[in-house]
Amino acid sequence: MADAPALELTDVTRRFGDRTVVDQLSFRVARGAVFGFLGPNGAGKTTTLRMILGLVAPTSGRLTVLGAADGRRVRDRIGFLPEERGLHPRMTPLQAAAFLGALKGVPARAARQKARSLLEGLGLGASLNTQIRRLSKGMAQQVALVCTLVHDPELLILDEPFSGLDPGHQQALEILIRERAAAGATVVFSTHVMSHAERLCDQVVLLAKGRKVFDGTVPQARSQAPGRLILEGDLTPEAISALPGVAEVAASDLPEGRRLEVWLAPGMEPHQTLSAAFRAGLPVRRFESREPGLHEAFLLLTGARAALPEVEGA
Structure with missing residues (x-):
């Protein structure tokens, strides 16, 4: 047939x-x-x-x-x-x-x-x-x-x-x-x-x-993974973790301030978290939004990267 x-x-x-x-x-x-x-x-x-x-x-x-x-x-x-x-x-x-x-x-x-x-x-x-x-x-x-x-x-x-x-x-x-x-x-x-x-x-x-x-x-697979924000400035992981939709934060030091990689909860748009950061008066000097790729979905779904609590069972 x-x-x-x-x-x-x-x-x-x-x-x-x-x-x-x-x-x-x-x-x-x-x-x-x-x-x-x-x-x-x-x-x-x-x-x-x-x-x-x-x-x-x-x-x-x-x-x-x-x-x-x-x-x-x-x-x-x-x-x-x-x-x-x-x-x-x-x-x-x-x-x-x-x-x-x-x-x-x-x-x-x-x-x-x-x-x-x-x-x-x-x-x-x-x-x-x-x-x-x-x-x-x-x-x-x-x-x-x-x-x-x-x-x-x-x-x-x-x-x-x-x-x-x-x-x-x-x-x-x-x-x-x-x-x-x-x-x-x-x-x-x-x-x-x-x-x-x-x-x-x-x-x-x-x-x-x-x-x-x-x-x-592939688009359906990407949707299983959270989006990310890259933030730079005089920021602390604690302040960023308190923002809505933030699931995980990884920080590294820069000559001036810090660079923070921010993983978002499923369904949370990066601009929502970024707007909340500005409303809170956080000193964000530079930001970048990154859409999840198949690589991120692969790591998450196969367990190669520990699943975040908010995405378990997705």
């Missing part, structure tokens, strides 16, 4: 012995979406991706991948880039693409032509016939990605794809992800670096200790 999701997990759990690595995980990904699977290292992201691919069976729960109950049944429609790349070091990029394309049913000539086009688009045209062992790590990772794409997968699964890439290669990968989604592919990538997800994703799921702590859009 056209409106069926590309990917759906329902109460999926995976245990290894008495250790629960993924705990009753449920989410769905629409076809053509860019989906970010986010969480700190050890959160269960890679195990979940392996279950989607059919490499590991769930202990309980069910999943569908492109309409199939087992990812192995539709593996020729999936492209997977593991965190640990496994290209033969003595192959050239074109040889590797032809070999891996053949495993997906792509004729060698067509695979080489596709790989040539993709590699040239990534700025690697001069390295088409260079052995992979002689390429930089970032270039080799780009080659591995191209080998994942030669069969035009409907579902592209990337495990920490930005790891080890320099800023230029990261930008090229972001462009490629957008292009694949625009062409109709569904892109799922795991990461613990929020900036990429913030720029790319239609939907994000945050995972902590194997459990889902958030599922929604």
